Amino acid sequence: xxSERDRPFVTDDTQVQTETRDAxxxxxxxxxxxxxxxxxxxxxxxxxxxxxDQFMNWxxxxxxxxxxFGIACCSIEMMHTYSVKHDLDRFAAGVxxxxxxxxxxxIVPGTIVSKFAPRMKRVYDQMPEPKFVVGMGSCTISxxxxxxxxxxxxxxxxxxxxxxxxxxxxxxPEALIYGVAKLQQRIAEGESSPVTVKPYELEQFDDLEQxxxxxxxxxxxxxxxxxxxxxxxDSP
Amino acid sequence: xxxxxxxxxxxxVETLPTGADEIAELLGDLVIDTETxxxxxxxxxxxxxxxxxxxxxxxxxxxxHLSCVTAEEREDRYESIYHLTSFDDRQREVSVIVPTTKDxxxxxxxxxxxxxxxxxEREAYDLVGIDYDDHPxxxxxxxxxxxxxxxxxxxxDQDRPQIVTLDEWENxxxxxxxxxxxxxxxxxxxxxxxxxHGVLHVKTVLDGEQVADVDPDIxxxxxxxxxxxxTKTYRHQIMPYPDRWDYASSGLLNEWAYARAAEDLNDxxxxxxxxxIRTMGSELCRIASHMxxxxxxxLDVYGDFTAIFMYAMRDREKTQNILEDLTGQRMxxxxxxxxxxxxxxxxxxxxxxxxxxxxxxxxxxxxxxxxDLITGNEILQSRTIDTGVLPPEVAKSYGATGPVxxxxxxxxxxxxxxPYGYYDELEWDVITEDGCDNFSRLLVRLREVEExxxxxxxxxxLLEDWPEDEREIQANVPRTLKPDDDTExxxxxxxxxxxxGIYIRGDGTDKxxxxxxxSPCFSNLQTLPEMSTGEYIPDMVASxxxxxxVLGEVDR
Numbered sequence: 066x067x068s069e070r071d072r073p074f075v076t077d078d079t080q081v082q083t084e085t086r087d088a089x090x091x092x093x094x095x096x097x098x099x100x101x102x103x104x105x106x107x108x109x110x111x112x113x114x115x116x117x118d119q120f121m122n123w124x125x126x127x128x129x130x131x132x133x134f135g136i137a138c139c140s141i142e143m144m145h146t147y148s149v150k151h152d153l154d155r156f157a158a159g160v161x162x163x164x165x166x167x168x169x170x171x172i173v174p175g176t177i178v179s180k181f182a183p184r185m186k187r188v189y190d191q192m193p194e195p196k197f198v199v200g201m202g203s204c205t206i207s208x209x210x211x212x213x214x215x216x217x218x219x220x221x222x223x224x225x226x227x228x229x230x231x232x233x234x235x236x237x238p239e240a241l242i243y244g245v246a247k248l249q250q251r252i253a254e255g256e257s258s259p260v261t262v263k264p265y266e267l268e269q270f271d272d273l274e275q276x277x278x279x280x281x282x283x284x285x286x287x288x289x290x291x292x293x294x295x296x297x298x299d300s301p
Numbered sequence: 302x303x304x305x306x307x308x309x310x311x312x313x314v315e316t317l318p319t320g321a322d323e324i325a326e327l328l329g330d331l332v333i334d335t336e337t338x339x340x341x342x343x344x345x346x347x348x349x350x351x352x353x354x355x356x357x358x359x360x361x362x363x364x365x366h367l368s369c370v371t372a373e374e375r376e377d378r379y380e381s382i383y384h385l386t387s388f389d390d391r392q393r394e395v396s397v398i399v400p401t402t403k404d405x406x407x408x409x410x411x412x413x414x415x416x417x418x419x420x421x422e423r424e425a426y427d428l429v430g431i432d433y434d435d436h437p438x439x440x441x442x443x444x445x446x447x448x449x450x451x452x453x454x455x456x457x458d459q460d461r462p463q464i465v466t467l468d469e470w471e472n473x474x475x476x477x478x479x480x481x482x483x484x485x486x487x488x489x490x491x492x493x494x495x496x497x498h499g500v501l502h503v504k505t506v507l508d509g510e511q512v513a514d515v516d517p518d519i520x521x522x523x524x525x526x527x528x529x530x531x532t533k534t535y536r537h538q539i540m541p542y543p544d545r546w547d548y549a550s551s552g553l554l555n556e557w558a559y560a561r562a563a564e565d566l567n568d569x570x571x572x573x574x575x576x577x578i579r580t581m582g583s584e585l586c587r588i589a590s591h592m593x594x595x596x597x598x599x600l601d602v603y604g605d606f607t608a609i610f611m612y613a614m615r616d617r618e619k620t621q622n623i624l625e626d627l628t629g630q631r632m633x634x635x636x637x638x639x640x641x642x643x644x645x646x647x648x649x650x651x652x653x654x655x656x657x658x659x660x661x662x663x664x665x666x667x668x669x670x671x672x673d674l675i676t677g678n679e680i681l682q683s684r685t686i687d688t689g690v691l692p693p694e695v696a697k698s699y700g701a702t703g704p705v706x707x708x709x710x711x712x713x714x715x716x717x718x719x720p721y722g723y724y725d726e727l728e729w730d731v732i733t734e735d736g737c738d739n740f741s742r743l744l745v746r747l748r749e750v751e752e753x754x755x756x757x758x759x760x761x762x763l764l765e766d767w768p769e770d771e772r773e774i775q776a777n778v779p780r781t782l783k784p785d786d787d788t789e790x791x792x793x794x795x796x797x798x799x800x801x802g803i804y805i806r807g808d809g810t811d812k813x814x815x816x817x818x819x820s821p822c823f824s825n826l827q828t829l830p831e832m833s834t835g836e837y838i839p840d841m842v843a844s845x846x847x848x849x850x851v852l853g854e855v856d857r
Contacts, residue, residue, distance in 0.1 A: 133495050134493060135498075135499055135500075136499065136500055136522065137499070137500075137522055137524075137545075137548065137852075137853055138545055138548035138632065138633070138853065140499070141548060141549060141550065141593070141632065142631070142632065144614065145614060145617070145618065145621075147606075148606070148610065148611050148614035148615075149611050149614050149615045149618065150614075150615070150618050161606075163494075163495045165493075175522070176522065176524045178520075178521065178522060178523055178524055179444070179445060179448075179463060179465050180444065180445045180465060180520050180521050180523070181492060181500055181521040181522070182465070183465060183466070183467035184467065184492050184493060184500075184521070185493075186467075187467060188493050210529070210541065210542070210545070211524040211525060211526075211529060213525075213528075213529070213532065214524055214525030214528055214529060215452040215457070215459045215525055215528060216443075216444065216452070216523050216524065216525050217524050217525060234633060235632055235633065237631060292464060292465070292466050292467070293464070293465045293466075293467075294462060294463075294464050295462060295463045295464075295465070296462045297459060297460050297461070297462065297463070298460035298462075
């Protein structure tokens, strides 16, 4: 007993040899499946040592539930990415969830306009942490071809933080897959965007002209209400 | 059924006034002035006689289709233009122009005469700022309720800050039913919802399982398409935008709408060879678009990404590959130019034709699979037959066109009734179904795919045999196009979803003075309350799917 305690990390190989291990090491027969390259690399130990958070990051990147979220033209290409031929599921990211509460990743596929921005913000807020955003197409970068429109938000980053931007109008499915793969890589490496949300503000009308509509809104405002203020002149 | 025919017998059809003089005679002293649009005679009337004029034109002259309402602000007045035509004879057109003063832009609403005017006038109020008297529900339709100013009016300040709130919507029937111990339930469908085909918001009130009230709330994808087109030049800059109206792969059909209006406005003749390429490309787009409609409809009814959706996507991939070979892009083609197309068929031509023919050869079997899986399926039949019924007279009143109208037995297709391109030289049929229900609309789409395939096959034969030195792909069009001041045109084509019309007013510069898009989905979506009130809630979702709306086109 005491001699074993003195040398706790020395193991006598001959004592732990078992038939199973024999089969695993030598191969052949029905147990051949254990003789993978991985097994050779790890030796006899059935354990992999890693940091738990690294492991979690790897898991997150390898099993992403996407939000089934269609806005505009890009959503058609997004559907093609999910379905036959491109099949995003091969990259462990192809389970579109209809409910934001079950989703990890939101792909923002299209132009965001003033009326939709608060809704998108709410959907994003409903997703559980950690959550990631892929901006698909030029509209989510800058407003794209509609940037000069009176009603168009100049990019998704005005409303929610975006991890990956996929340019294109619309991006091809291959491009979206590349974007998702890049996101998986970032997640596995433990990176994600810092949360910086600009113009979504509650009860802040101070710098606006106090005309009747502003006053009316300020009176009615409810703490739970989401109010978006668009200052088109200062938008990028 | 008697309502279907506004004219009782053949004798009366012959006496329908068609010429400008006859219509002027019919309208009598209602007309205060006349104008000439490129497509139709225009009659100026007083703003308080709108209903009387339109009713007379509808009942006595057979103009039963209010295709579009265009509103615009001119230097000295506001104007609403009602573009009327007839379901029986699309080439009879008339424009009714209603000017109002700048300081008091009030005009009588046409909604009691044509129900489609309801939404069109709300849009005119929203974007231009004309008030419509006697309108059932005049409020903003595309922009948020809190929006300030009317963005397409002349002195609108685009840089002005705007505020948008996210309120919980209130039950529109709540007050009526509060005493009845709350037997109705309010359901908010959308704008983020898998069954709304994009960002549509449907405010639904349920009484048990049945829909008591439904109010489609649109504007979640209003990305200023009309403003974009008004700030771009005719020759090249506008053409990329139509691709993004109806983005479900009907890009070429939309481009044709703009091309047709602008070519007629500027007197451009398109070479025959280019017309055939256009026709072929457009029908490929129609197949792709109908495939998506069928796939998502099955998705709505069955509720999951099942085989039909995947099959539809597979066939769309094939058409998209052909279109990519032809145009260089999968979805946003930007392939048409005023006066033709941008380039000829891809080399080697044999290989291209082989790809097209392979696709056409496989299509009958693919359609057989759809019929096995969808239309032959008893479950789908019991879900769709006799649900979402849209009687033809109601469809006409709402200005429904395309497969929605043809599914209600209205024999109306612009490719035949107002021929353009190469359609009148080819052998094909207009498909109609008399069921008026969700199943008919599905069937119309599937059968139209066959007709499109026929057209593509004939086009491919023609193109293959076309002499090499006569392959003229573009007419000689000046670098800058400047239509004369005050030339106005309204032209439509048969897009995948129905009649896609463009109104352009030239103002003497190289950019349109007013560019108005008449979207088929906008009018078709208006029929949703008519189809689903009183039905079960899953049937409403099926009806929405069978309308095949694309929100990019509804909201523009």
